[in-house]
Amino acid sequence: MNGPAATPSAPWLMALSALRDRALAAESLNALAFSIVNDPHPLLRYYQGLAFDLAGLRPRLRAVSGLAMPEEASPYLVWLEGASRWLAQQVPGEEPVLLSRDTLAVPDTLREGWAEWWPAYVWCVPLHARDGARLGLIVFLFEDAPDPALLAQLQPVRTTWAYCWQALAGPRRRRWWPNHKQRWIAAAIVLAILLLPVRQTALAPAEIVSRNSEVISAPLDGVIAELQVRPNQRVRAGQTLLRLDETTLRNRAEVLRRQVAVADAELMAASQSAFDNPQSKSELLLLTGRSQQQRAELAAVEAQLQRTEVTxxxxxxxxxxxPNDWIGRPVNTGERIMQVADPAQPAMLIQLPAADAIALERGSQVTLFLSAYPLRPLRGRILETSYQARPSDENVVSYRLLASIEDAPAHARLGLHGTAKVYGGRVVLGYYLLRRPIAALRGWSGL
Known part of the structure; x- marks a missing residue:
């Protein structure tokens, strides 16, 4: 390659000045990288120019000569990612380095790609900040060895490139990495924090119920005809709560009364003729049993009629x-319809999911945060816990917990919902944080 004389000529100096002017005129880092890899071509006559940004954790390709925007998915750029890291290691200082494929021990992963895409010579120009931190790496590819004197005369331009690169890249964030002693101290602090004793807690949906309540269920199969109370209405002992439809039972009772009358008439006729007719005397016992059966059925229906009114x-x-969900609805014997609860004895009914269950004892503390009164929590203690977990109304397998409410404040009204926080024993913070992941891992792995 033919280069200028040892003393640069006027055209050569003007070309260097133009390179510096274009670098200073760049408005962004990408524009500067594009100028660096394309503008020196009339002077250096290289095969290809590449600009890599070394500010991140791995080199980033900023520009390729002759291309407006490199395609990220091309095999060449995938190979360049590994080649750029290796090239950065071959340039330990701040001075450019000319590398030759024939004199280097190229890794096996890069040798085939170099032979396919790159020529024999690579000139690596590192760009450094004023504090010595490396900002970027400029790579020029040559088919023939360039003149060292020509490359040396680009030193002012390289300085300008580094200055512009630092200015456009902005302040560089220094990555701090702890030394061996600092890592041991940090590990000791983390271990000490994980060994701190904390109170084990769990969250679960809860509802305010009464500790003293009685279930009102359907006394017999039928259809609800009338509800004589409203939800949350105060009732007195003996007050009628609901009535079942009596139409079917009254019709059946009327039919049975007529059957009883017929049975009584047949029995009387058989009794009168039994003195003269031996055959009527033999039927007397059968008619007597039939009459008693009809009377028993009538008494049972009349007893059911008395139970259609629930008090x-x-x-x-x-x-x-x-109430609209119940009126006209058929119910079976024993089906739950409502409760009569004592509002003066409220309690918390907690459905603790089995996945969140912790070790709880009778008397453990509970705090209930009502949705209607989030700033006025209720406090109490667990009174009883279920032995087995069963599906709740939301079809979540849960344990049933019943807890008291201290002082029974006025806003602890029956039927209010919220979130209860139950408190277990004290454990170390590490167990508190890793309990769920460990349980999930054991359930997945079976260990």
């Missing part, structure tokens, strides 16, 4: 859903 067994509050 309150005690004073309290009627707790049930919308």
């Amino acid at each position: 309150a067994p005690r004073d309290g509050v009627a707790v049930f859903s919308d």
Whole structure:
């Protein structure tokens, strides 16, 4: 390659000045990288120019000569990612280095790519900040060895490139990495924090119920004809709560009365003719049994008619859903319809999911945050816990917990919902944080 004389000529100096002017005129780092890899070509006559940004954790390709925007998915750029890291290691200082493929021990992963995409000579120009931190790496590819004198005369331009690169890149963030002693201290601090004793807690949905309540269920199969109370209405002992439809039972009772009358008439006729007719005397026992059977069936139906009216067994509050959901609805014997609860004895009914269950004892503390009164929590203690977990109304397998409410404040109304926080024993912070992951890992691995 033919280069200028040892003393640069006027055209050569003007070309260097133009390179510096274009670098100073760049408005962004990408524009500067594009100028660096393209503008020196009339002077150096290189095969290809590449600009890498070394500010991040790995080199980033900023520009390729002759291309406006390199394609990220091309095999060449995938190979360049590994080649750029290796080239950065071959330039230990701040001075440019000319590398030759024939004199280097190229790694096996890069040798085939170099032979396919690169010529024999690579001139690596590192760009450094004023504090010595490396900012970027400029790579020029030559098919023939360039003149060292020509490359040396580009030193002012390289200085300008580094200055502009630092100015456009902005302040460089220094990555801090702890030394061996600092890592041991940090590990000791983390271990000490993980060994701190904390209170084990769990969150679960909860509802305010009464500790003293009685379930009102359907006394027999039928259809609800009327509800005589409203939800949350106060009731007195003996007050009528609901009535079942009596139409079917009254019709059946009327039919049975007529059957009883017919049976009585047949029995009387058989009794009168039994003195003269031996055959009527033999039928007398059968007719007597049939009459008694009809009377027993009538008595049973009349007893059911008396049970169609359900009354309150005690004073309290009627707790049930919308009355329109019950009127006209068929019910089976024993089906729960409502509760009569004592509002003066509220309690917390907690559905603790089995996945969040912790070791709880009778008397453990509970705090309930009501959705209607989030700033006025209720406090209490666990009174009883279920032995087995069963699906809740939300179809979540949960343990049933019943907890007291201290002082029974006025806003602790039956039916209010919220989130309860139950407190278990004290454990170390590490166990508190890793309990769920460990349980999930054991459930997945079976260890």
